[in-house]
Amino acid sequence: MLHEDQVRKALQTVLHPRLKKSLVDIGMIRDIIIQGDTVTVTLGLKSERSPLKNVLADDIERAVGSLPGVATVRVEAVTLSREEAERMFPRSPLRGIAKVKHFLAVASGKGGVGKTTIAVNVALALARQGHRVGLLDVDVYGPSVPLMLGITEALDQQDGMIIPVEKYGLRVVSMGMTGGQDEAFIWRGPLVAKMIHQLLDQVNWGDLDYLVFDLPPGTGDPSIAIAQAIPDCAILMVTTPQEVALADVRRSISLFHKTGQTIIGLVENMSYFLCGHSTQPIEIFGRGGGEELSRETGLPLLGAVPLDLDLRQGGDSGVPLLVSAPDSATGIIFQEVAKKIPGLMP
Ligand SMILES: Nc1ncnc2c1ncn2[C@@H]1O[C@H](COP(=O)(O)OP(=O)(O)O)[C@@H](O)[C@H]1O
Ligand SMILES: [Mg+2]
Structure with a gap:
């Protein structure tokens, strides 16, 4: 028996x-x-x-x-x-994030797909919906959050803790604020893990509903460091419709699955282009890549963001679209993505 x-x-x-x-x-x-x-x-x-x-x-x-x-x-x-x-599953003893409810990392298979643009505007859209939101830029290869948010001030300290910079209602810290630009080169391996540990432990994030991470492309050291420090950190995958980008994103998805992380969904960026007064979308990079990937992986496609000149100008000028024109057609797409997030968090 x-x-x-x-x-x-x-x-x-x-x-x-x-x-x-x-x-x-x-x-x-x-x-x-x-x-x-x-x-x-x-x-x-x-x-x-x-x-x-x-x-x-x-x-x-x-x-x-x-x-x-x-x-x-x-x-x-x-x-x-x-x-x-x-x-x-006890919460990590990292002091800085002790009062953060949810963690969301914006990831991509490769660079230049608009990951930072999505991270910044989704964070702003979440804040617009009444959530308290922090944004941590851990893109060691090209921290561009300060530029996109027009942040020039350096980080301050109080009682031995680092104070995030407040901008447009977000609490922001970037690897790019922690030293000179050319230091990006030395953020490798164990150093990256140590730095991220410090940003989670010694930055006083305070009470937050969401801490959003702008990850570097792929699944390198920073992504692994975050997975280890915050096992319940959810991932939002950004992709573009091109087949090449899709191949990279597939690889990233399978790696994130291996570390046991929840990918809550996909956002397709630069999906189409609305030309002049025509209402007919022009699909510059082909079409349906995000949908196909969604079908293939079972991950929901949370939104498709068009190529939008205002979105790029917003990024370049330090006044993101969700600040200058939140109710524009593209702004509303970000708001719709943000609305779906709470229901998908692990
Ligand atoms: N949907 C879009 N429409 C127009 N320009 C975009 C769009 N998404 C991103 N960009 C621009 O493309 C460039 C790269 O975007 P970025 O967010 O920095 O990508 P990544 O973080 O993936 O490297 C930036 O100049 C940005 O303003
Ligand atoms: Mg970036």
Whole structure:
């Protein structure tokens, strides 16, 4: 006769991919029910949308299925209460972000797709909707948030903590504010991780609903450092319709999945161009790339942002579109994207 202890022992071998601890020890295994040769395991997850759901279910099926006398393994996922989740997955002790509710990193497969433009305008749109929003620019290769927001002041300190610069209702810190421009070169490997750790620990972000990160392209050191420091940081993927950009973004998506992070959706940038008085969109870079990627990956396409001269000028002049013309056609697209975000956060 199969006994619950045997199942529990087999489950000891199933580790949480990030915490590297057994699901049993973490407390994620809620129930084990044995009926003849069928074993039903109830798995507690932080969210119904947890990207770990399928990975862990496979591992559980494999571990329990290998026991003698087991024919069928069923995994039932249940959502943990907030208290349970907080106990099992303690918040990072990083002081600066102790009172930040949600983390959202804007990522892309490659540079120049408008990641910073999207990060800045989505952050502003969230703030417009009444959320308290911070923006942390960790693009070590080209921190351009200060430029896009017209920030020239340096960071201040108070009681040993760094104070973010307030601009257009956002609390902003950029790697580009922490030293000379040409220092970007030295932000490599362990240094990047250390710097990011410092920006999360020693910047007094205060009470925030959202801290938005402008990541460098791809999934390099800064992305990994953030994934490790903030495991529940959600990812918003920016892509352009070109096939080349799509290939890069596919690679990034699979890497983010491996670190167990939730990608909440895609935004397609430079999707189309509205020419003069014509209402007919012109698809310069081809069409439907974002939709195709969305179908292929199951990630929702949260919006398609057109090529818009005002958007570029806003970025160049330090007055972003969501400040100068929030209710323009493109501004409204950003507002619509921002409206969908709260419902998608892990
Ligand atoms: N939808 C758009 N329409 C017009 N210009 C855009 C658009 N998106 C981005 N840009 C411009 O393209 C350039 C690159 O955008 P940026 O946001 O800096 O990209 P990334 O952060 O991915 O490198 C900037 O000059 C920006 O103003
Ligand atoms: Mg950028």
